[in-house]
Amino acid sequence: METFTHLFVCSFFFSLLRTSITQDSTITASQSIRDGGTLVSAGGSFQLGFFSPGNSKSRYVGIWYVISPEIVVWVANRNAPLNDRSGILKVTGDGILVLLNSTNGIVWSSNTSRRPENPVAQLLDTGNLVVKDKDDDNKDNILWQSFDYPCDTHLPEMKLGWDLVTGLDRFLSSWKSTEDPAQGEYSIRIDPRGLPQRVFMKGDSIKTRAGSWNGLGFTGRGLRPNPVYEYGFVLKEKEVYYEYKLLNKSVFSRYVLNPSGVAQRFNWVDRTHSWEPFFTSQADACENYAVCGGYATCNINNSPVCACLEGFLPKSPKQWDSVDWSGGCVRRTSLKCEDGDGFWKHKGVKLPDTSSSRFNKSMTLKECEEMCLKNCSCTAYASLDVRGEGSGCVMWFGSLVDTRQFSEGGQELYIRIAISELGMISLLCRLEKKRHSNKKKLVGIIVGSTLLVVGMIIVGLVLYIWKKKLRNQEMTKRNQMKDCDNESAKEDMELPVFDLATITNATDNFSNSNKLGEGGFGPVYKGTLPEGRDIAVKKLSNNSRQGLNELKNEVILIAKLQHRNLVKILGCCIQENENMLIYEYMPNKSLDCFIFDQAKSKLLDWHKRINIINGVAKGLLYLHEDSRLRIIHRDLKASNILLDNKMNPKISDFGLARSFGGDQIDSETNRIIGTYGYMSPEYVMHGQYSVKSDVFSFGVLVLEIVSGKKNKGFCHPDHQLNLLGHAWELWIEDKPIEFMDDLVGDLRTLSNVLRHIHVGLLCVQQRPEDRPNMSSVIQMFSSESLLPKPKQPGFFTYSPKADSCSTKHGTCSANEMTTTIIEAR
Numbered sequence: 001m002e003t004f005t006h007l008f009v010c011s012f013f014f015s016l017l018r019t020s021i022t023q024d025s026t027i028t029a030s031q032s033i034r035d036g037g038t039l040v041s042a043g044g045s046f047q048l049g050f051f052s053p054g055n056s057k058s059r060y061v062g063i064w065y066v067i068s069p070e071i072v073v074w075v076a077n078r079n080a081p082l083n084d085r086s087g088i089l090k091v092t093g094d095g096i097l098v099l100l101n102s103t104n105g106i107v108w109s110s111n112t113s114r115r116p117e118n119p120v121a122q123l124l125d126t127g128n129l130v131v132k133d134k135d136d137d138n139k140d141n142i143l144w145q146s147f148d149y150p151c152d153t154h155l156p157e158m159k160l161g162w163d164l165v166t167g168l169d170r171f172l173s174s175w176k177s178t179e180d181p182a183q184g185e186y187s188i189r190i191d192p193r194g195l196p197q198r199v200f201m202k203g204d205s206i207k208t209r210a211g212s213w214n215g216l217g218f219t220g221r222g223l224r225p226n227p228v229y230e231y232g233f234v235l236k237e238k239e240v241y242y243e244y245k246l247l248n249k250s251v252f253s254r255y256v257l258n259p260s261g262v263a264q265r266f267n268w269v270d271r272t273h274s275w276e277p278f279f280t281s282q283a284d285a286c287e288n289y290a291v292c293g294g295y296a297t298c299n300i301n302n303s304p305v306c307a308c309l310e311g312f313l314p315k316s317p318k319q320w321d322s323v324d325w326s327g328g329c330v331r332r333t334s335l336k337c338e339d340g341d342g343f344w345k346h347k348g349v350k351l352p353d354t355s356s357s358r359f360n361k362s363m364t365l366k367e368c369e370e371m372c373l374k375n376c377s378c379t380a381y382a383s384l385d386v387r388g389e390g391s392g393c394v395m396w397f398g399s400l401v402d403t404r405q406f407s408e409g410g411q412e413l414y415i416r417i418a419i420s421e422l423g424m425i426s427l428l429c430r431l432e433k434k435r436h437s438n439k440k441k442l443v444g445i446i447v448g449s450t451l452l453v454v455g456m457i458i459v460g461l462v463l464y465i466w467k468k469k470l471r472n473q474e475m476t477k478r479n480q481m482k483d484c485d486n487e488s489a490k491e492d493m494e495l496p497v498f499d500l501a502t503i504t505n506a507t508d509n510f511s512n513s514n515k516l517g518e519g520g521f522g523p524v525y526k527g528t529l530p531e532g533r534d535i536a537v538k539k540l541s542n543n544s545r546q547g548l549n550e551l552k553n554e555v556i557l558i559a560k561l562q563h564r565n566l567v568k569i570l571g572c573c574i575q576e577n578e579n580m581l582i583y584e585y586m587p588n589k590s591l592d593c594f595i596f597d598q599a600k601s602k603l604l605d606w607h608k609r610i611n612i613i614n615g616v617a618k619g620l621l622y623l624h625e626d627s628r629l630r631i632i633h634r635d636l637k638a639s640n641i642l643l644d645n646k647m648n649p650k651i652s653d654f655g656l657a658r659s660f661g662g663d664q665i666d667s668e669t670n671r672i673i674g675t676y677g678y679m680s681p682e683y684v685m686h687g688q689y690s691v692k693s694d695v696f697s698f699g700v701l702v703l704e705i706v707s708g709k710k711n712k713g714f715c716h717p718d719h720q721l722n723l724l725g726h727a728w729e730l731w732i733e734d735k736p737i738e739f740m741d742d743l744v745g746d747l748r749t750l751s752n753v754l755r756h757i758h759v760g761l762l763c764v765q766q767r768p769e770d771r772p773n774m775s776s777v778i779q780m781f782s783s784e785s786l787l788p789k790p791k792q793p794g795f796f797t798y799s800p801k802a803d804s805c806s807t808k809h810g811t812c813s814a815n816e817m818t819t820t821i822i823e824a825r
């Protein structure tokens with residue numbers, strides 16, 4: 001009822017106005033408009049006059065539609081209302097529009113840089129109020145126009161954007177409220193930095209980004225051709241703006257940013273005599289500016305919506321897992337600059353924030369690529385205009401933020417990554433696709449048996465030659481841009497692919513008698529290739545999603561690691577639902593088979609044990625400090641130390657390993673996975689891991705090797721301590737000799753054994769900062785210098801799930817499983 005009354009009063013009020021309409025569209029310097037008087041545009045579409053919005057008493061000069069006077073499209077004095085009906089609008093002899101109050105004070109005025117002969121103000125039929133010379137109809141000579149000072153409504157033919165010469169910024173800004181046209185907090189504008197882009201802002205911060213113009217539309221909006229209007233974007237040296245034109249001039253259409261920040265387009269429908277919403281700005285999760293952080297992309301059809309770009313990893317896995325994506329992602333492999341970088345092609349994306357980009361309209365995509373490659377800080381490039389073959393060039397310098405993946409539409413973006421990543425990503429793509437389609441058979445490259453006979457040396461040589469060739473033909477190589485659909489990508493894989501039949505034959509159809517054990521995430525089989533070479537095949541259980549992640553992780557990490565104390569990967573096999581990794585075979589199995597076995601432990605004299613400890617230490621040092629990737633293993637234990645025929649140790653099982661950035665010293669995770677007895681206190685209790693958690697595991701390993709006893713499940717008739725506690729007790733009671741395995745005791749080596757116990761105890765200290773790093777550990781082993789006093793070890797009482805004393809001597813058949821133990825908070 002109230003609404004009805006209101007409407008009635010409104011239309012009554014406006015019909016009153018209409019009776020006093022001066023039908024003129026123009027006023028000259030000698031004329032003025034008082035409150036109550038109006039101008040009507042020559043075509044009869046728009047009217048200018050005084051009004052009060054809603055129940056407000058304030059008076060404003062505005063422009064509205066003649067067909068629907070309640071819709072005000074522009075307000076002159078939005079920030080300076082009149083408080084009575086005595087306002088007068090007039091044009092001065094200098095060509096300036098002024099709004100005067102009852103005391104002739106200037107409430108609002110326009111502006112001009114030029115003094116006209118015979119100034120007039122005219123309301124055009126577009127809804128534009130202009131000041132010009134009376135007889136000069138040249139559009140370029142307009143002295144002032146209301147279209148240069150938009151309020152909340154974008155009308156056809158109105159330019160939104162920048163005059164780059166004068167610095168004039170035309171942008172939409174919401175009203176404060178439906179009753180107060182003063183400038184509100186929302187705005188839609190062109191950000192002129194880099195390649196200009198359209199942004200929606202709240203106050204000073206970007207909320208959403210329609211993005212840059214790609215010839216067809218804004219990259220973040222699928223502007224489809226429609227029967228009503230047509231968008232245009234102009235990017236010149238002196239100006240940058242966008243506008244829209246109506247295809248049928250007798251239609252009314254307006255685009256409004258309302259006080260609550262919702263942007264809507266309305267079209268006037270004659271039949272119903274009303275404004276019908278035509279388009280409303282959509283606000284899905286991916287619209288939020290930079291929701292996924294740097295180097296990540298948002299896909300509304302995925303859950304979670306954010307994912308790192310190919311070749312990137314979450315900067316903080318813990319934050320990322322807890323759905324806080326703001327930290328974004330970091331490179332898995334750092335860039336090599338000129339020599340070793342390539343580009344990964346992403347299809348169907350919204351281009352990243354272009355404020356740190358540069359562009360050139362006349363360059364081709366190929367020139368763009370070359371240019372980007374030349375400058376180390378160029379992180380990505382794309383076509384400026386996607387129409388036809390595409391033209392022009394945009395290059396990004398710095399982080400790539402606010403990218404999203406569309407299921408249809410979008411454009412192509414080329415992201416710089418190290419060349420060594422390209423092959424890897426291709427492989428991962430195939431793994432991913434493999435899981436989704438069993439039908440599509442990917443024919444693996446059959447690695448010829450000759451190659452295998454000569455072994456990894458040749459593979460290394462081939463890789464070397466391939467790399468060399470790659471360097472020589474850099475440009476041609478990079479032209480074969482890589483993406484997930486590109487089957488040829490597999491040619492670039494650094495990892496040989498075995499075919500399923502070969503592996504099935506080699507392992508006697510994965511027979512039980514060939515089973516070596518149960519590794520981290522699936523069984524491991526021994527196999528013999530036709531030419532006689534022995535291999536170990538790690539098979540992934542088919543439906544373990546987690547397993548796939550571990551496998552991918554392992555592929556990524558281990559394929560790039562080369563050290564004599566790390567197990568070597570020979571290739572992979574991804575075919576028909578099977579995902580497998582193929583390693584060199586270690587005839588002596590794992591360390592736990594020896595040291596915890598009464599009979600076999602006799603084969604390990606102190607020399608061999610020192611050799612093993614030193615080898616593991618060197619392998620670990622390589623992981624922590626010397627490899628390009630810098631890796632925390634996270635699951636170091638006796639059963640993951642494999643022994644070759646000369647009893648040289650090789651660290652294996654990289655399923656849980658994490659690569660960490662250069663400066664990053666520790667990380668946190670919610671999923672605590674590892675093996676009881678080897679995990680450090682800070683990891684088990686707070687999910688914090690660092691190189692020092694590996695040092696802890698290493699310390700446990702050293703004490704186990706020296707004593708020949710397992711930490712987990714250790715039993716002693718006299719006390720309730722575990723192996724670490726036992727070692728500590730003996731240490732403070734000054735009788736560490738009792739700790740050694742009887743088999744290693746020998747007067748000549750005694751001091752050396754004691755030194756190892758000492759270092760072992762230093763490694764398992766409670767606080768990570770007290771533990772030495774691996775390079776100091778190696779120094780301590782090799783020198784005679786005085787060692788610091790160890791503090792009490794972490795976890796020196798019974799381990800949480802101690803086995804009963806009956807399994808005092810576990811064997812390698814009773815393999816210790818890696819387990820997820822807790823979800824940390």
Ligand SMILES: *[C@@H]1O[C@H](CO)[C@@H](O)[C@H](O)[C@H]1NC(C)=O
Pocket residue numbers: 109110111112113
């Ligand atoms: C008028 O324009 C001049 C220069 O273009 C500018 O410095 C001045 O601030 C403007 N005045 C108003 C009231 O907009």
Ligand SMILES: *[C@@H]1O[C@H](CO)[C@@H](O)[C@H](O)[C@H]1NC(C)=O
Pocket residue numbers: 248249250251270
């Ligand atoms: C333009 O729109 C008017 C009013 O809706 C309609 O009568 C006319 O047929 C349209 N003209 C064209 C060319 O579509």
Ligand SMILES: *[C@@H]1O[C@H](CO)[C@@H](O)[C@H](O)[C@H]1NC(C)=O
Pocket residue numbers: 360361362363367
């Ligand atoms: C754009 O690229 C063309 C062709 O490479 C070059 O001649 C021109 O100088 C470039 N323009 C700018 C502004 O860098």
Ligand SMILES: *[C@@H]1O[C@H](CO)[C@@H](O)[C@H](O)[C@H]1NC(C)=O
Pocket residue numbers: 358374375376377378397
């Ligand atoms: C690389 O691009 C950045 C950003 O545009 C520029 O500052 C730098 O001078 C360029 N470096 C080279 C070597 O061209």
